Amino acid sequence: MLKEIKIQTQSHSQLIDITRHVSAAVAESGAASGTCYIFVPHTTAGVTINENADPSVVTDILKETAKIVPWEDNYKHMEGNSAAHIKASMMGFSQIVLIESSRLVLGTWQGIYFCEFDGPRNRKVLIKIMEDK
Amino acid sequence: MLKEIKIQTQSHSQLIDITRHVSAAVAESGAASGTCYIFVPHTTAGVTINENADPSVVTDILKETAKIVPWEDNYKHMEGNSAAHIKASMMGFSQIVLIESSRLVLGTWQGIYFCEFDGPRNRKVLIKIMEDK
Amino acid sequence: MLKEIKIQTQSHSQLIDITRHVSAAVAESGAASGTCYIFVPHTTAGVTINENADPSVVTDILKETAKIVPWEDNYKHMEGNSAAHIKASMMGFSQIVLIESSRLVLGTWQGIYFCEFDGPRNRKVLIKIMEDK
Numbered sequence: 167m168l169k170e171i172k173i174q175t176q177s178h179s180q181l182i183d184i185t186r187h188v189s190a191a192v193a194e195s196g197a198a199s200g201t202c203y204i205f206v207p208h209t210t211a212g213v214t215i216n217e218n219a220d221p222s223v224v225t226d227i228l229k230e231t232a233k234i235v236p237w238e239d240n241y242k243h244m245e246g247n248s249a250a251h252i253k254a255s256m257m258g259f260s261q262i263v264l265i266e267s268s269r270l271v272l273g274t275w276q277g278i279y280f281c282e283f284d285g286p287r288n289r290k291v292l293i294k295i296m297e298d299k
Numbered sequence: 300m301l302k303e304i305k306i307q308t309q310s311h312s313q314l315i316d317i318t319r320h321v322s323a324a325v326a327e328s329g330a331a332s333g334t335c336y337i338f339v340p341h342t343t344a345g346v347t348i349n350e351n352a353d354p355s356v357v358t359d360i361l362k363e364t365a366k367i368v369p370w371e372d373n374y375k376h377m378e379g380n381s382a383a384h385i386k387a388s389m390m391g392f393s394q395i396v397l398i399e400s401s402r403l404v405l406g407t408w409q410g411i412y413f414c415e416f417d418g419p420r421n422r423k424v425l426i427k428i429m430e431d432k
Numbered sequence: 433m434l435k436e437i438k439i440q441t442q443s444h445s446q447l448i449d450i451t452r453h454v455s456a457a458v459a460e461s462g463a464a465s466g467t468c469y470i471f472v473p474h475t476t477a478g479v480t481i482n483e484n485a486d487p488s489v490v491t492d493i494l495k496e497t498a499k500i501v502p503w504e505d506n507y508k509h510m511e512g513n514s515a516a517h518i519k520a521s522m523m524g525f526s527q528i529v530l531i532e533s534s535r536l537v538l539g540t541w542q543g544i545y546f547c548e549f550d551g552p553r554n555r556k557v558l559i560k561i562m563e564d565k
Binding site for chain 3: 332334347348349350353355356358359360363364366367389390391394395396397399404405406407408409429431432
C-alpha cells in the first residue's frame with residue numbers, strides 16, 4: 167500500500183512529528199507484520215527518527231545543524247538554499263520502520279520526524295507498507 | 300524473520316562491529332536471497348557501515364563526529380546528551396544489506412557498526428530478514 | 433533482480449548522477465510496483481539523493497562537506513582518507529526509492545547521486561528491485 171500525506175510546514179526550519187500519520191497508514195493497510203518505508207520526495211527536506219518526549223531535543227537538532235551547515239557560506243547555488251540541500255542529505259530522504267503485531271516497532275522514545283529545512287512550504291511524504299508473505 | 304540482539308556498550312562513544320551477529324541471523328533465517336534490515340530502537344545510538352580492517356578508522360570517526368557536534372554547546376535539552384541525539388540522526392537508525400547465495404552482500408572492507416553515542420548502556424538491535432519470493 | 437553497475441570516477445570528490453542507471457534497472461526488471469534499493473559496497477563512497485537541476489547544488493554539497501570534515505585533521509588512519517570514510521557514513525551507503533507504474537517515484541527535482549569522496553577509482557553500485565506481490 168502506498169499512501170501520500172500532505173504537510174504544511176510553518177517555519178523555515180522545523181522538525182514535525184509524523185509518527186501518528188505513519189501509524190495510521192499501518193493500521194489502514196491491515197498488515198500484521200512487514201516493513202514500512204517513509205520517503206520524502208523533496209531535496210530541501212528530509213526525514214529522521216529522534217526523541218518524542220522533550221521538545222528541546224528537536225530545538226537542539228535544528229540549532230546545531232544550522233551551526234554545522236551555516237545558511238550563508240559563499241554557496242554557488244543562486245537559489246540561496248544550499249544549506250537546506252546539504253542538511254536534507256545529512257538526515258536522509260527515507261526511513262525504514264518494522265511492523266509487528268500490526269504496529270510500528272519503535273523504541274520507547276522514538277518518533278518519526280519530517281525535517282523542513284527551507285520552509286514554510288507545502289510538502290509531501292510517501293508511506294509504503296510491505297506486508298510479509 | 301525478526302531477531303533482537305542485545306549489546307552492552309562499554310564506553311561513552313563507541314563503534315561496535317556487529318557484522319557477525321547480522322551474518323548469524325541471515326544463516327539462521329535460511330534465506331538464499333533477500334534483504335536484511337538492521338534497525339536501532341534508540342535515539343542516542345545509531346548504525347552505520349564502515350571499514351573493518353584498520354581500527355583507526357573507527358577512532359577517527361568518533362573523534363571527528365565529536366568535533367563536528369561538540370558535547371557541550373549551550374543545548375536546551377536538560378538531559379545533557381543532545382550531541383548524542385544529533386550524531387545518531389547523522390549516522391542513521393537503520394541500514395539495508397542485500398543477501399545473495401545465503402550470505403550478506405558486503406564490500407571487502409565493509410563492516411556493520413552499532414554506534415553508541417551516550418554509553419555505556421544496555422542496547423538492542425533489531426534484525427529483519429526478508430527472503431525473496 | 434540484482435544488478436551491478438560500474439562507475440569510473442574522475443576526480444577526488446565527485447557526485448555522479450546515476451538516476452538513469454537505476455531507471456534502466458527498473459525498466460529491465462519489468463516490475464510494475466515495488467521497491468528499489470541502491471547499495472554502495474565501499475567505505476569511502478556513498479549514495480544520496482539531491483537536486484538534479486542546478487549543478488551548483490552538487491558543487492556546494494562537496495565544498496561544504498569538505499569544510500565540515502576537513503581532509504587533514506590529525507587522523508590516526510595511516511591511509512590518510514579518514515575524511516572520506518566519515519563523509520560516506522554521513523551520506524549513507526544505501527537509498528530506497530519506490531516504484532509505481534513501472535517507474536521510480538522521485539520528486540520533480542530529485543536525482544540519485546553516487547558520492548565519491550576518495551577518487552578517482554573504479555567503483556560499483558548494486559541495484560536491487562523487489563516487485564510487490
